Amino acid sequence: MADPQGFDFQLDDGQTPLGPDEARGLKLSWVATRGDLNDAEGANIFTAMRWAAREIRKKRVVVSSEDFLRQLHARMFGEVWEWAGRFRLTERNIGVAPHQIAMQLRQLFDNVGAWQEFGAYLLDEQAARLHHQLTYIHPFPNGNGRCSRVMADLFLQSHGAQPFTWGPAPHDQRVRQRYLELVRQADTGDLEPLLRFVRS
Template structure:
């Protein structure tokens, strides 16, 4: 059982925990350390892919493969969509169609420059979190996915998402979660301002 869950974190239930490949882990801090090591390996995997395009990035296959490579050393269910309802995210049976619709929309956002690059980044990251495709790791996956879009398609540097660690309890995490909640209502003003204040 993982303890010390920060605000806004998707709780890990016993079914999720059965997929943990490291049974000695008992705290969120220990889990974050393991996952961070895996995430670094996943980022190396992404950087080694040649020929990424608008269509290949905005595909369900890439979304799932990215999660698998970011978390697959820690969780057996990495890269698979969740099969149960959570307090956040759509119903499990809606994940695939909503993900498809989002990816098609996002291709248009990029191709036709519907938004500034910073608002585009906020919208992509928020929408993936809103769908919440996976049992866990959605926030980190969505931020890294957004950075891939920025680097490959926008020729922009990755986002500086926080001064500290957004996976830990902090005032910064509270501000970030507050921005996501405003974005849930369709207002991205606070989220864009939050990112601007971090030097993006």
């Protein structure tokens, strides 16, 4: 699909088209191609990961919170996009209605607290559920997949566990296809294959 700013976005399966509102927020004038954008976002995400690792090491943040989610998204994408850290205002083919985002996030983070309090799931399953629910809610105009995967990894690390094996951006097409299949399977309530995948 042609983008309002003339980007040649590669809309592979599961990638959300930007609405005209959000596509307008590019901050960097040198970004002219998809490759430029990948480079710019990659560099931004790299810096954000270092920031997050430091915050967690110093125990300065609660990962499963709206506040941290927004901060993380702002850190991951804020050098590239104006809308980084701000919730989506338009409907998508994935995700809840925009006015539901804050409420659903509140519910999710409450649930995570309850899972921990009552030992409902093992830590890996908590992280996988957190990731899946975040992609399902789809709070931001873009970057939901990457931000949700990083959230799960940081959640694990904040509890002294190893991150999952996926990295913020599974670039390999085959791995990405498989990942998307498993996310969709998790939509139907079957989390098991995704759980195996994230430790494979």
